[in-house]
Each structure stands twice: as C-alpha cells, then as structure tokens.
Amino acid sequence: MVRLFVAVILFLSTVSFVHKRSTADTYIDKFSPLAIQLYKETGVPASLILAVGSVESGFGKSRHSRLLHNHFGIVGGSEKGAKPYSTKYKYFASDENSFRAFAKLMSEKYGIPGMISTGMSTKQIIARIKKRYVEFTYDEWEKMVNGVIRDRKLIAFDNIK
Secondary structure (H helix, E strand, C coil), rough: HHHHHHHHHHHHHHHHHHHHHHHHHHHHHHHHHHHHCCCCCCCCHHHHHHHHHHHHHCCCCHHHHHCCCCCCCCCCCCCCCCCCCCCCCCCCHHHHHHHHHHHHHHHCCHHHHHHCCCCCHHHHHHHHHHHHHCCCCCHHHHHHHHHHHHHHHHHHHHHHH
C-alpha cells in the first residue's frame, strides 16, 4: 500500500513538472519572435524581455497578463478600452502593445542599449535596473529573472540576426 502511494505521488509530481515546463515553453515560443523583433528595433535584449515578462506574468498565467494584456507589471494610464477591473496596472489593447511598451521603457528610461554598448552583460543590466523597476524583494526578482534566462537558455535569442 505504501509503495502504491509513493508511486502515485511520484507520478503526480512528474505530471505537474511537465505541465509547468510546458507552460513556460509555450509562453517563450509564443513571444520569442516579438522579443527578437523588439531587440532589433530598440536594442533591449530579447532574453531580458522574455525573462522579465515570464517572471512578472507567471509565464502568461497571471490575472494582469490575461485580462489587461500587461506582462510586465507596468503601472499608469491605460490604452483605449475598458479595464476589466479597477487596478493601478496599465491596460493594453494587446499583448504586443505590452511588450512594445516594456521595450520602449527599458530603452528610453533605463538606457539599456547604452549599457550594452559599454560591454555590460545582461546579468549586470538586470542588477542595475532591479531597484528602479521592482516593487518587491530585489534580490529574489534578480534571481528569478536570471534563472529564467539560464534555465530556458534565452541568451540564444540575443544572437539571432
């Protein structure tokens, strides 16, 4: 009886792990072409765009990403259209608009292309921007973003021409 219980627990945890991996892969597959395009347009690394979007939206599963199309926790005035609920977070008309707003913010306000031109790595850039961008524990956010880049091998998207 104990063996059966252990076998069932192991099976369920494996299924859960595969589902989570699948969710992450689906999110990255869906948004990597847009992230690569934004990298070419703005100079903000695709790996950074994808990793921050993944962390902030729970790989697209958060309420804000699903209902507000806000994958990055951006606050402020909303685009045209009715917000489905009252919140400080910005409503975007589409997922693409959210990604574009984040890339623009990182490029213009945070100056990421300039950081790259001085030879800073993506990891160093994340460490630099975390205190201005994140509302919760900085070190945890930095670890999560770097972990997504590492575990999902997102740096490969920065090398696509």
